[in-house]
Amino acid sequence: MPPEPTTAPAKPLSAPQRALQKLGLTRDIDLALHLPLRYEDETRLTPLLSAHEGDTVHLEGIVRESRIELRPRRQLIVKLALPDDDGEPGLQGLILRFVNFYPSHQKTLAVGARVRVRGELRHGFFGREIVHPSFRAVAPGEPMAQALTPVYPTSAQLPQAYLRKAVAAGLARARLDEILPPQVLPRGVPTLREALQLLHHPTPDTGLQALQEREHPAWLRIKFEELLAQQLSQLQSQRERARLRAPALKAAPGGLVERLLAVLPFQLTGAQRRVAEEIAADLVRPQPMHRLLQGDVGSGKTVVAALAAAVAMDAGWQCALMAPTEILAEQHFRKLVQWLQPLGIETAWLTGSRKGKARAEMIDKVASGAAKLVVGTHAVIQDDVVFARLGLAVIDEQHRFGVAQRLELRRKLALEAGRGSSQPLEPHLLMMSATPIPRTLAMTYFADLDVSTLDELPPGRTPIVTRVFSADRRDPVIERVRDEVGKGSQVYWVVPLIEESEALDLRNATETHEQLSAALPGIGVGLLHGRMKPADKAAVMAEFTANRLQVLVATTVIEVGVDVPNASVMVIEHAERFGLAQLHQLRGRVGRGAVASVCVLLYTGPLSQTGRERLRAMAETTDGFEIARRDLEIRGPGEFMGARQSGDALLRFADLAQDGDLLAQAREVAPWLLDEQPAIAQAQIRRWLGGRMEFLKA
Structure with a gap:
């Protein structure tokens, strides 16, 4: 028999290649969409005589001296002779100072070498100098760059020179054909290829201010495409969920909900009644609820969650309530037990600290259905926890859970939905947040959610x-x-x-x-x-x-x-x-x-x-919504949302504070594209989101 073919071992990745992967730059389109932070103008040289201290200068000269000094600390000192008015190396001199340097620096900056350097000019003890300039060797008469030099977001393991080459190669290879119908685009924007080409390699006559403030038509094209892909993804998720089936949960007249209202030691606010009715209307439908309940600190979200749980339990189903910390979970547990135990509802308590026999007893109660309400931390979604009939999951402060935990929650809900059923039923999902989400952010990050807002504090609260x-x-x-x-x-x-x-x-x-x-x-x-x-x-x-x-x-x-x-x-x-x-x-x-x-x-x-x-x-x-608005202004949307995508901001280019018109246009276009041009919609999502689509659902 002939020997079986062997597969050659994969060549180990270099440090820059690993750094590219870590930045998510794995596809040609990822590299093409990795846009510069800023630009350096290397299209012309700076006349040294007209430059001032603090200016960023671009100079060309010949190395006249290169030596290592050991005092006050080890450093490389290079003296550069710059051309006089006739273009010959004259008396104008400049010192280049390197505290951190490598043998390659000394080789490139050897005596007699012609180099171009760029950096911030300052006055040193021995005259004008630049500390740690960027530099490269050039031939006599070598032409200047024809475009501004991009400076990209990068990491310590990924030098700018390597990244520039990788991005340029990715931009050349990427498929950047026009997939969007012209009528959906903002007026006056260039093609995607033209926009990316200009943003990566703008010519010196391109308005630098419009580029840096992201107001250039090329930027508008990029931001609209990004917003459209995000809206399409969220809308698609919403529609996919609408096709799923969920138990229709309806409270019985005179049942648990009315009994709970009767024993509460306070009256509900108008906002609490309104939101409880919105949730009840969702629960009675045979599609899974996917609702965000937001309310300022102290607005009474827990009692609304208790009423939702009462609807589920009244209909014969279980409810799980999960919180990110044991302290928060225990606060919920104490309140819910205080309200529900007198009504005959048994509640299970599951956290990481509950182990051994006590944990086993709780898990048995959950599996048998004896515990109608299960409260705890992420321990609620561990594999050994099996629900008899999970109808509703309530997640408090869901943004404080890690991405992996939120994806695990979705996997667990799907697993529970399919357990022992010929037609799997998805549990309803209610998420709660005490960090109010500004409207533009809710339209973007939670476009696939229905949002209920508690905008009224209970009476008796003191300012x-x-x-x-x-x-x-x-x-x-x-x-x-x-x-x-x-x-x-x-x-x-x-x-x-x-x-x-x-x-x-x-x-x-x-x-x-x-x-x-x-x-x-x-x-x-x-x-x-x-x-x-x-x-x-x-x-x-x-x-x-x-x-x-x-x-x-x-x-x-x-x-x-x-x-x-x-x-x-x-x-x-x-x-x-x-x-x-x-x-x-x-x-x-x-x-x-x-x-x-x-x-x-x-x-x-x-x-x-x-x-x-x-x-x-x-x-x-003290208004939480005003606080949230100012927080969004100060920090920007990516940081505001925390680890929604393991530190990868959902929007990289669009600014919700400035690009409201583009967002409105993308929201208007997204349903039409999904309905009338589904292939184009999918291509747009794949181009922009790639492997990140699963994280968007977390």
């Missing part, structure tokens, strides 16, 4: 006054804490780190706890941070809730879910280090009782422009 102080006012703040505790109030004191960091001069939680304990004798001061065991965290929270501890020093583990009505003071140290949404969430831990509440933001200067804007926004408004 929160926010004060901003420099860290040198810390002692008077501690005195204010002593006074408030003396009046019977409780206090949160939030710090950003657990351990000292050499890079950031921040007080750690342990040290702050010791200082406050010493400064407040006779007052119970507790400590809560993320590295504590779950049982220890729960014990500290129980002590604080029972007012046996009056001050709680904590890291951001208390950001969401903690509800202690007697706490009326929130102090946040190093507030400049927190994001705006995070500050607003922390502030929402107070103002939950009848006593007037205050939030104190202590900052350490000097403040950055972003830090100043955040603190100003916190002082000026």
